[in-house]
Amino acid sequence: MDPNAVAKAFVEHYYSTFDTNRGGLANLYQDGSMLTFEGQPFQGAQNIAAKLASLPFQQCQHTITTVDCQPSGPAGGMLVFVSGNLQLAGEQHALKFSQGDWEAN
Amino acid sequence: MDPDAVAKAFVEHYYTTFDSNRAGLANLYQESSMLTFEGQNTQGCQSIVAKLTSLPFQQCQHAITTVDCQPSGPAGGMIVFVSGDLQLTGEQHALKFSQLLED
Numbered sequence: 388m389d390p391n392a393v394a395k396a397f398v399e400h401y402y403s404t405f406d407t408n409r410g411g412l413a414n415l416y417q418d419g420s421m422l423t424f425e426g427q428p429f430q431g432a433q434n435i436a437a438k439l440a441s442l443p444f445q446q447c448q449h450t451i452t453t454v455d456c457q458p459s460g461p462a463g464g465m466l467v468f469v470s471g472n473l474q475l476a477g478e479q480h481a482l483k484f485s486q487g488d489w490e491a492n
Numbered sequence: 493m494d495p496d497a498v499a500k501a502f503v504e505h506y507y508t509t510f511d512s513n514r515a516g517l518a519n520l521y522q523e524s525s526m527l528t529f530e531g532q533n534t535q536g537c538q539s540i541v542a543k544l545t546s547l548p549f550q551q552c553q554h555a556i557t558t559v560d561c562q563p564s565g566p567a568g569g570m571i572v573f574v575s576g577d578l579q580l581t582g583e584q585h586a587l588k589f590s591q592l593l594e595d
Contacts, residue, residue, distance in 0.1 A: 423560040423573070455528040459594055460565035468528070468592045487573045487592035489564055 394456035394467045397490065402449040402471075409440050446476040449484070463492030499561035499572045502595060507554040514545050551581040554589070570595045 404411045413436035416422075422429040422438065429435050451471040459466040467488040472481040509516045521527075521537040527544075528534075534543045556576040564571040572593040577586035 421562045423562055426558065426560065428562070453531065455531065457526045457528055457533070457594075460567065460569060462566065464565060466571070466592065466594055470590070483588070485575070485590040487571060489562075489571055489594075 390456055390458065390465060391454075394465060395454050398451060398454050398467065398469050398488075401488075402451060405439070406446075406448050410436060412436050412439055444475045448474045450474070450481070459489060465490045465492075495561055495563070495570060496559075499570060499595075500559050503556060503559050503572060503574050503593075506593075507556060510544070511551075511553050515541060517541050517544055549580045553579045555579070555586070564594060 401415060404415065413432045416432035416435045418431050420430070420432060420435060422435045424438060429438050449471055451469060453470045454467065456465050456467045467490065468485070470485040473484045474481040506520060509520065518537050518541045521540050523536050525537060525540060526533065526535050527540045529543065534540050554576055556574060558575045559572065561570050561572045572595060573590070574593065575590040578589045579586040
């Protein structure tokens, strides 16, 4: 399957899950996964899902503007760069966000 | 050496080179290096540097706001996420940028 299509599909699934069932993000991370968010490091699916579930908003909607991917390393991994808008309930203006993901094969 | 310190030093070197001697970025890429910029893929040191030196501004200044890094893959690589401002000569407002680097 075309890597760009894989990346796009993964990103859409990730942010749909983020927006509708944030606890479900635990299925997208493993024990060896890492998140660095606003300077803080987190490791492991539980800790990462806990951090994301604890962000100071109940409802949010991500709109993806760009998805770029490149192969990474000798084991078929992929580097994905996403940018877009994040609309929080009750806020007049959307926030801008960007995220870098490294995915194992 | 502490990975965060390595990442920060690399990022400072990268953007200083970008701002003062853009062609010097050739030393920071290899034949297998890849750049994806505004949806376009470029591979190889020469092509990447050609792309970066062809950007539609002569002078620029990057101001780094955040640098985050994580280990990447089994071979000791590092992923670095950078965000900051990009001031172009003659423009009133700085642009925002973010970049993902794999070292």
